[in-house]
Amino acid sequence: MTLRLPQNISGLSTRTAVDVMAAEIRVEKxxxxxRTGEAxxxxxxxLKAAAPSDPERPRLLAEAAEAVWGYFIQRELMGQGSHAAVIRDMGIPRExxxxxxxxxxTE
Structure with missing residues:
Protein backbone atom coordinates (compact mmCIF):
# COMPACT_ATOMS: atom_id res chain seq x y z
CA MET A 1 0.00 0.00 0.00
CA THR A 2 1.36 3.43 -0.95
CA LEU A 3 0.60 6.68 0.75
CA ARG A 4 0.28 10.01 -0.94
CA LEU A 5 -0.35 13.51 0.30
CA PRO A 6 -3.83 14.95 -0.03
CA GLN A 7 -4.25 16.85 -3.28
CA ASN A 8 -5.01 20.14 -1.57
CA ILE A 9 -1.61 20.37 0.17
CA SER A 10 0.69 18.37 -2.07
CA GLY A 11 1.72 21.48 -4.04
CA LEU A 12 2.90 23.33 -0.97
CA SER A 13 6.20 21.52 -0.80
CA THR A 14 7.07 22.44 -4.38
CA ARG A 15 6.81 26.20 -3.79
CA THR A 16 9.97 27.87 -4.91
CA ALA A 17 11.74 30.94 -3.63
CA VAL A 18 10.59 32.73 -6.77
CA ASP A 19 6.95 32.00 -5.92
CA VAL A 20 7.43 33.35 -2.42
CA MET A 21 9.16 36.48 -3.73
CA ALA A 22 6.42 37.04 -6.31
CA ALA A 23 3.79 36.83 -3.58
CA GLU A 24 5.69 39.34 -1.46
CA ILE A 25 5.98 41.71 -4.41
CA ARG A 26 2.22 41.51 -5.01
CA VAL A 27 1.60 42.40 -1.36
CA GLU A 28 3.98 45.37 -1.55
CA LYS A 29 2.29 46.60 -4.74
CA ARG A 35 -1.07 54.43 0.21
CA THR A 36 -1.19 56.41 -3.02
CA GLY A 37 -4.98 56.11 -3.07
CA GLU A 38 -5.24 57.46 0.46
CA ALA A 39 -2.88 60.33 -0.36
CA LEU A 47 -8.91 70.98 -2.24
CA LYS A 48 -12.68 70.58 -1.96
CA ALA A 49 -12.62 72.03 1.56
CA ALA A 50 -10.83 75.19 0.39
CA ALA A 51 -12.92 78.18 -0.59
CA PRO A 52 -12.57 79.40 -4.19
CA SER A 53 -11.01 82.61 -2.88
CA ASP A 54 -8.54 80.83 -0.58
CA PRO A 55 -4.99 81.98 -1.40
CA GLU A 56 -3.79 78.40 -0.74
CA ARG A 57 -6.08 76.98 -3.43
CA PRO A 58 -3.48 76.98 -6.26
CA ARG A 59 -1.08 75.02 -4.06
CA LEU A 60 -3.84 72.60 -3.01
CA LEU A 61 -4.83 72.15 -6.64
CA ALA A 62 -1.25 71.36 -7.64
CA GLU A 63 -0.88 68.92 -4.73
CA ALA A 64 -4.16 67.19 -5.62
CA ALA A 65 -3.14 66.86 -9.28
CA GLU A 66 0.24 65.43 -8.28
CA ALA A 67 -1.30 62.93 -5.84
CA VAL A 68 -4.00 61.78 -8.27
CA TRP A 69 -1.46 61.45 -11.07
CA GLY A 70 0.74 59.28 -8.86
CA TYR A 71 -2.26 57.14 -7.94
CA PHE A 72 -3.23 56.68 -11.58
CA ILE A 73 0.33 55.69 -12.50
CA GLN A 74 0.37 53.14 -9.68
CA ARG A 75 -2.99 51.74 -10.87
CA GLU A 76 -1.70 51.45 -14.43
CA LEU A 77 1.42 49.64 -13.26
CA MET A 78 -0.89 47.09 -11.66
CA GLY A 79 -2.92 46.65 -14.83
CA GLN A 80 -5.88 48.81 -13.81
CA GLY A 81 -6.05 51.13 -16.78
CA SER A 82 -9.57 52.55 -16.54
CA HIS A 83 -9.86 55.40 -14.07
CA ALA A 84 -13.48 56.44 -14.72
CA ALA A 85 -14.85 54.67 -11.64
CA VAL A 86 -12.10 56.12 -9.43
CA ILE A 87 -12.74 59.62 -10.73
CA ARG A 88 -16.45 59.22 -10.02
CA ASP A 89 -16.06 57.51 -6.62
CA MET A 90 -13.44 59.94 -5.32
CA GLY A 91 -15.23 62.92 -6.83
CA ILE A 92 -12.07 64.18 -8.48
CA PRO A 93 -12.80 67.65 -9.88
CA ARG A 94 -12.25 68.35 -13.57
CA GLU A 95 -9.72 71.03 -12.72
CA THR A 106 10.62 75.97 -11.57
CA GLU A 107 13.48 78.41 -11.83
Missing part, protein backbone atom coordinates in the same frame (compact mmCIF):
# COMPACT_ATOMS: atom_id res chain seq x y z
CA UNK A 30 -1.11 46.40 -3.07
CA UNK A 31 0.15 48.32 -0.04
CA UNK A 32 1.68 50.97 -2.29
CA UNK A 33 -1.56 51.28 -4.24
CA UNK A 34 -3.49 51.74 -1.01
CA UNK A 40 -4.92 61.21 -3.44
CA UNK A 41 -8.15 61.09 -1.46
CA UNK A 42 -6.75 63.38 1.24
CA UNK A 43 -5.40 65.85 -1.32
CA UNK A 44 -8.72 65.97 -3.19
CA UNK A 45 -10.62 66.43 0.10
CA UNK A 46 -8.33 69.30 1.12
CA UNK A 96 -7.56 68.32 -11.15
CA UNK A 97 -7.97 65.97 -14.12
CA UNK A 98 -6.99 68.81 -16.47
CA UNK A 99 -3.69 69.24 -14.62
CA UNK A 100 -2.60 65.61 -14.41
CA UNK A 101 1.05 65.32 -15.34
CA UNK A 102 1.56 69.07 -15.52
CA UNK A 103 4.52 70.40 -13.59
CA UNK A 104 4.78 73.92 -12.25
CA UNK A 105 7.54 75.96 -13.79
Missing amino acids: AISLE AGKAVAA VIARLGARPK
Whole structure:
Protein backbone atom coordinates (compact mmCIF):
# COMPACT_ATOMS: atom_id res chain seq x y z
CA MET A 1 0.00 0.00 0.00
CA THR A 2 1.36 3.43 -0.95
CA LEU A 3 0.60 6.68 0.75
CA ARG A 4 0.28 10.01 -0.94
CA LEU A 5 -0.35 13.51 0.30
CA PRO A 6 -3.83 14.95 -0.03
CA GLN A 7 -4.25 16.85 -3.28
CA ASN A 8 -5.01 20.14 -1.57
CA ILE A 9 -1.61 20.37 0.17
CA SER A 10 0.69 18.37 -2.07
CA GLY A 11 1.72 21.48 -4.04
CA LEU A 12 2.90 23.33 -0.97
CA SER A 13 6.20 21.52 -0.80
CA THR A 14 7.07 22.44 -4.38
CA ARG A 15 6.81 26.20 -3.79
CA THR A 16 9.97 27.87 -4.91
CA ALA A 17 11.74 30.94 -3.63
CA VAL A 18 10.59 32.73 -6.77
CA ASP A 19 6.95 32.00 -5.92
CA VAL A 20 7.43 33.35 -2.42
CA MET A 21 9.16 36.48 -3.73
CA ALA A 22 6.42 37.04 -6.31
CA ALA A 23 3.79 36.83 -3.58
CA GLU A 24 5.69 39.34 -1.46
CA ILE A 25 5.98 41.71 -4.41
CA ARG A 26 2.22 41.51 -5.01
CA VAL A 27 1.60 42.40 -1.36
CA GLU A 28 3.98 45.37 -1.55
CA LYS A 29 2.29 46.60 -4.74
CA ALA A 30 -1.11 46.40 -3.07
CA ILE A 31 0.15 48.32 -0.04
CA SER A 32 1.68 50.97 -2.29
CA LEU A 33 -1.56 51.28 -4.24
CA GLU A 34 -3.49 51.74 -1.01
CA ARG A 35 -1.07 54.43 0.21
CA THR A 36 -1.19 56.41 -3.02
CA GLY A 37 -4.98 56.11 -3.07
CA GLU A 38 -5.24 57.46 0.46
CA ALA A 39 -2.88 60.33 -0.36
CA ALA A 40 -4.92 61.21 -3.44
CA GLY A 41 -8.15 61.09 -1.46
CA LYS A 42 -6.75 63.38 1.24
CA ALA A 43 -5.40 65.85 -1.32
CA VAL A 44 -8.72 65.97 -3.19
CA ALA A 45 -10.62 66.43 0.10
CA ALA A 46 -8.33 69.30 1.12
CA LEU A 47 -8.91 70.98 -2.24
CA LYS A 48 -12.68 70.58 -1.96
CA ALA A 49 -12.62 72.03 1.56
CA ALA A 50 -10.83 75.19 0.39
CA ALA A 51 -12.92 78.18 -0.59
CA PRO A 52 -12.57 79.40 -4.19
CA SER A 53 -11.01 82.61 -2.88
CA ASP A 54 -8.54 80.83 -0.58
CA PRO A 55 -4.99 81.98 -1.40
CA GLU A 56 -3.79 78.40 -0.74
CA ARG A 57 -6.08 76.98 -3.43
CA PRO A 58 -3.48 76.98 -6.26
CA ARG A 59 -1.08 75.02 -4.06
CA LEU A 60 -3.84 72.60 -3.01
CA LEU A 61 -4.83 72.15 -6.64
CA ALA A 62 -1.25 71.36 -7.64
CA GLU A 63 -0.88 68.92 -4.73
CA ALA A 64 -4.16 67.19 -5.62
CA ALA A 65 -3.14 66.86 -9.28
CA GLU A 66 0.24 65.43 -8.28
CA ALA A 67 -1.30 62.93 -5.84
CA VAL A 68 -4.00 61.78 -8.27
CA TRP A 69 -1.46 61.45 -11.07
CA GLY A 70 0.74 59.28 -8.86
CA TYR A 71 -2.26 57.14 -7.94
CA PHE A 72 -3.23 56.68 -11.58
CA ILE A 73 0.33 55.69 -12.50
CA GLN A 74 0.37 53.14 -9.68
CA ARG A 75 -2.99 51.74 -10.87
CA GLU A 76 -1.70 51.45 -14.43
CA LEU A 77 1.42 49.64 -13.26
CA MET A 78 -0.89 47.09 -11.66
CA GLY A 79 -2.92 46.65 -14.83
CA GLN A 80 -5.88 48.81 -13.81
CA GLY A 81 -6.05 51.13 -16.78
CA SER A 82 -9.57 52.55 -16.54
CA HIS A 83 -9.86 55.40 -14.07
CA ALA A 84 -13.48 56.44 -14.72
CA ALA A 85 -14.85 54.67 -11.64
CA VAL A 86 -12.10 56.12 -9.43
CA ILE A 87 -12.74 59.62 -10.73
CA ARG A 88 -16.45 59.22 -10.02
CA ASP A 89 -16.06 57.51 -6.62
CA MET A 90 -13.44 59.94 -5.32
CA GLY A 91 -15.23 62.92 -6.83
CA ILE A 92 -12.07 64.18 -8.48
CA PRO A 93 -12.80 67.65 -9.88
CA ARG A 94 -12.25 68.35 -13.57
CA GLU A 95 -9.72 71.03 -12.72
CA VAL A 96 -7.56 68.32 -11.15
CA ILE A 97 -7.97 65.97 -14.12
CA ALA A 98 -6.99 68.81 -16.47
CA ARG A 99 -3.69 69.24 -14.62
CA LEU A 100 -2.60 65.61 -14.41
CA GLY A 101 1.05 65.32 -15.34
CA ALA A 102 1.56 69.07 -15.52
CA ARG A 103 4.52 70.40 -13.59
CA PRO A 104 4.78 73.92 -12.25
CA LYS A 105 7.54 75.96 -13.79
CA THR A 106 10.62 75.97 -11.57
CA GLU A 107 13.48 78.41 -11.83
